[in-house]
Amino acid sequence: MNLAKRSAAAPRVSPGWLAHRSGLLAAPLAVALLLGAPGLAYAAFTARTTAALNVGTYTVPAPASINGTLECTTIQGKKGAAISFTGFAAVARATAYTATLTSPTGPQAVTEIAPEDTTHEVKVLSKGNGKGTYTFTFSARVGLWTGPELQQSVTC
Secondary structure, three states: OOOOOOOOOOOOOOHHHHHHHHHHHHHHHHHHHHHHHHHHHHHHHOOOOOOOOOOOOOOOOOOOOEEEEEEEEEEOOEEEEEEEEEEEOOOOOOOEEEEEEEOOOOOEEEEEEOOOOOOEEEEEEOOOOOOOEEEEEEEEEEOOEEOOOEEEEEEO
16 A cells, blocks of 8 residues: 655656557657658768869870881882881880881881880882882870871882
8 A cells, every 4th residue: 555645746647648658759759760761871872972083184296216227128029118127216105106118009018016116127018110209107006095107208
């Protein structure tokens, strides 16, 4: 038996009323949690980060020089031209070089050269009598970009 006297100032709270109040508070809290959780998860997975990007330009230059001999030649009775080179001025960042020797009547000899391959020979024969101007061009490539050509000619 409860011998304590109730005072008029003490509120009367029944356990049933307290459970009812807790239920009323829990319902909006559950709804807020259900509605807010996907938004929080979406925010957690959609954060974006970016790295700094440095952009610059590079112009592929022509090789400054080539050490070699461009001369008229006769091979098995056919006239043409040949170039033999033993070195060239490297181009910074070059991934390859292209050497082209063109005859006055049209045939071309095109050779791809690796940057470390400094000694090479290119020959081309003319379809006609071999007389005319033979043109040698040499250019550097950096990736897919090709620079201007270093050009030399010989007239046979």
